[in-house]
Amino acid sequence: MRVFALILIVWLCQACATELSVGKVSSPNNQLHALVQLTKSGELSYSVNNKTKPLILPSHLGFTLQKQAPLEQFEMLSANVKSYKKQWQVPWGERKNIRNEYNELFVSLKDLRSERKMNLRLRAYDDGVAFRFEFPQQKALNEFVIMDEKTDFNLAENATSWWIEADYDSYEKLYKQTQVAEIKQVQTPFTVRNQDGTLLSIHEAALTDYASMTLKHKTGSQLTAELVPWQDGSKVKAKVPFRTPWRTVQIANDAKSLVASDLLLNLNEPSKLTDTSWIKPMKYIGIWWGIHLGVHTWKEGERHGATTERAMQYIDFAKQHNVQGVLFEGWNKGWEQWGTREAYLVPSDDFDLEKVANYAKQQGVAIIGHNETGGNIAAYESHVEDIFSIYSKLGINTVKTGYVAEQGFSNGEHHQGQFGVNHYRKIVELAAKYKIMLNAHEPIKDTGIRRTWPNMMTREGARGGEYNAWSEGNSADYTMTLPFTRLLAGPMDYTPGIFDVDFSRFDGQRYDWQGQEQKAGYRVHTTLARQLANMVVLYSPLQMAADMIENYQGHPAFKFIEALDVDYDDTKIIDAEVAEHITVARRANQRWFIGSATNKDAREVSFKLDFLTANTQYQATIYQDAKDTDWQDNPEAYQVVTQMVDHETTLHLTLAAAGGAAIIIEPLND
Template identity: 40%
Template sequence: MTRPLLTLAAALLALPGLAQRLHSPSHKLALQFGLSPAGEPTYQLSYGNRPVLKPSRLGVAVQGQSGFAQGLTVVRIDSTQHDDTWQPVWGEVKSIRNHYRELLVTLQQPGPEQRQVQVRFRLFDDGLGFRYEWPRQPNLQYFTVTGEQTEFNLPADHKAFWIPGDYDSNEYAYTTSRLSQVDSSPIKAIEQKSAPQRVQTPLMLKSADGLYVNIHEAALVNYPAMMLNVNPQTFGLTAQLVPSATGAAAYLQAPEHTPWRTVVVADNAPAILASKLILNLNEPSQLPETSWIRPQKFVGVWWEMHVNRSSWNYSDASNLKLADTDWQALKPHGHHGANTANVKRYIDFAAQHGLQSVLVEGWNVGWEDWAGNWKEEVFDFVTSYPDFNVAELQQYAAAKGVKLIMHHETSGSVTNYERRQDRALDFMKAHGYDAVKTGYVGRIIPRGEHHDGQWMVNHYNRTAQHMAQRQIMVDMHESVRPTGLHRTYPNWLANEAARGNEFNAWSEGNPPEHETILPFTRLMGGPMDYTPGIFRLQLESWNPERNKGRQVHTTLAKQLALYVTMYSPLQMAADLPEAYEQHPDAFQFIKDVAVDWDDTRILQAEPGEYLTIARQAKGSREWYLGAITDEQARQQTVKLDFLPAGQKYQAIIYADAKGASWDKNPEAYQIRRQTVDRKTTLKLPLAPGGGAAVSLKPLGAN
């Protein structure tokens, strides 16, 4: 419920420098709002007696007028408090408490037009959210935002876990450094080179005295993503909005508001991961009925292309035109992965092992000429290659009780995809597909727009809405990083939007620390389709000539643990069937582990070092546990006191074997069983780059 706390009228608030203070519900955090002598709105945040943010300016620059950054007066302050509990359609916990105190400050420009902006603050015990709002008013209708003055001024030179502020890609390995040392200039850009001191959110920070701070945003709608410019001398961060093709940031019409800027704060790392602040700042589900949304595990014709066993394209032809090419007449090169017989092999494997779906990439014409040419029409999303029989595979999968997942790669040509999307979704529904993986590899069309700009943000959101209307689930790759919108559109199961497991197949790979950082950064905004479960970790055996020296930088046991530590309701068993057939005992964990949860406990965590999480399966007494480490070997001592009293469990422990390591002996693992209860303490040895996975299944009632 929401109830007012106070309202202060304009006569009391026109005084320069007047400060307004707000405490979180349990008084863990304190917010102070004020105006500078120049009429600049400012705020600061403290955790107990420890500063989180020093006085930091607020404001929005608007094209063709004075903007909303200085010369402002306060005309009204309202304060309320709110406390309720809601249930997500799927997620890491069964229910979420939404408890905050709110401050709404109405500010007014000088002059006769008296344009107003409101700053709405919501202060939780685990952090702060705030946004700018423009109410309906006679002298502000259409306006163009050129930037923000929003600052996050830190009190010291914190340790930071960051990637470059690239407008077109999040697919970087993380750098750990002090804020004063942020410099992305030596890092090879993937798409759009970043300014050296610009970083992306979510940005994870740790102070010298053990305060953890995470800066991101929530509910990114009709606005560009926020990056952060770092001042290495003052340790201040300033919002940098991704520009549009015109150079402006956002085109708005009042009434309107920005996304929430979020600051999650705790004095321990597990509390950062347990925070639901970003979800709480998103709107409730907009879908009237959600029974058709099904968290699931899947396999797919995918990894075999990354390890050069097959290809996406059907032929070696080039310079093809979508509308004019006779695809039936093309000469096949003989190693096209998405052929009917091969897809049936994956369907059989999924059916045998109780996996719900099969993803197929490379099924549709156009892959001969899909990347790097900034080409408008590459795919039509309905025409299959001659060796992929859509109707036959539909019938075959249905007979086996398996669903097929559609793949829509746009090659960055989003205008083409939007023109063809209705027909593509009609095609999906006609052939039994109820989930789709979209992709946005390459430079965006309309030319000049960025992956993370307002135009593309609106596309991603429209696509999620459009697919919800057709009862289609969606997994987006190469998209803007998520901001909790899966609460509003729960058919939006996952995103990639970071450097995934695939990078191990065709680059220098992901360092062993990578998976210990991602939960504190990318996953703060929502689930990631990381594609875990690689068992054949040294990749030369798939193709010795093209995969020389390449390997996944984890142990096999760590790949199992990722199903617990890297949360997603859509989890892929990413390796080839034959890799799993060589290790059926280890594959059992992938078959067993849940993808939807009633409870989550963050047992141990430190960004860049280690992570241990336990989760209770939805509607079940079963628990699953994952523990991972960076390149350092560790022994994690794990208390099972989260188990119910009076109940014994069989623990099946999948652990690194003696002598295992990510680089020398990655596939060495051991499996042991023991009876446990809530008084048991497990000792889990983690090899360098390693991990452990544990299934906990209740024994007979006691």
């Protein structure tokens, strides 16, 4: 307490001595307070308090421009505060109704050394704060190039943090847990926990025609924005009127409130699509896991995965088991040379695209198309309209895109730079024209744009489940970190649902991508029950049951996946702790689906079902770890328990290390 009091006194004294208050805005519940200030010399800063406790100390704001004086010293022209409160509906998601309520401070500024003008718009929500910069139409500023965005986040504590290193092209790394002072440069969302348990997650919203923001360590617990550069070293090329993405700080008193935040969605523009009836969340299967295991290959040959015969088998399985879609990767020629016309438009000799599409249509099963660009953006953009047109005629309205190019695109630009941001958006908008839903791998990070373009369904943007097939894999701790970091940004196509978790059922030969024999020792690092839980916990509106269908055939646990819905009316975060455990309940119509998962530690979980409708009897079917389940030695042991429950029932679960439970709760018939 003495340390906190000293920090607060010093901060207030410094503010009184050197700062001129521009404006203050508070959250609707009056818990969060954001202050914008100017020094006597015109330096702009902001700060954030939770009640009276500092969360972000005065933090500098400004821009360095190319061949122009920097925008770092201002005078205030005007400032005003307004309030907004409205509820809106999403066409799909974790919940149908979202409350958008905030208080906004709008500050009009002028550069002290010129007539250039800039606005700062800052909003305070109950679940965080956000601000963006706007460059209005003006004579003093037209076209300009941003060389550096000097947005600081001067955290009040050297807090515990969870992060992955920034590299401008990939998010596929394992999370680290350190103090803030130990980081160098990290991707967002960047989540920290203060000593009193308060959680902050720094990210951005509505990333449009701008470079992605990473965070660079300055000193102590102070961070600064570091934008992903163009090849020429510049960051953003702009023309007025222009505005930046929102810089966001989600704030919560506990982990379950952090996960429940709708801040990013609320900061995006409403949908640009008047008709969203064609956008339908779904479960899907595919030959993808067999390819990653080395059983099949993408390219043509004796082990080619996407054959007409295998496609028919997967379509039949989907039809029989309430799975709405099937993904066929490697159906096309040109895998040796990405970017050619064959790589996008010409089926392989053993795959009859028209026959497969017609059969799928007859069975009421959706085909998910696959476009791997290999990072050759020019080639993909030259073919993509033809691709989408052909897909549309065949009744294929979902596409998985891929951008495997670890060192950037073939033109030298980065995935996460302004060039990449604009390319990904171009594809989303073109897909909407042809009524196509997208699942992007190696994507630009999610910033809530699914509100504006609801056909942008899901994306990878983190280290997914395929790493378990051919590397040291993803630990249970890693997948317990995702809900509090990557998934705060939006849905993720992690690809859960592996039943043969230790690969013990496979008795054939496996190969790596180069055709060499695959070495042994790889596996999934959870129990089977945890794989079911992941289907609920790791949300995606296009949710893949990722295992080969041979491992699902006749398996009693697959009944949970058969029953699972992936488009929800409501979601409750029952309990959670960062990187340790989470229990999530999601409602589709009158049925609830619950996923409970833990990290490497076994744990007892208890929670009351008070979210159920009162005076109604339900049946709960619980798929959970068995008494002898061990993720290393006996991972596929599980048990199914059925019991009657109501809104006063308390469920007690025993989760094995790296384990979980998946539950279906449905009302009994009258």
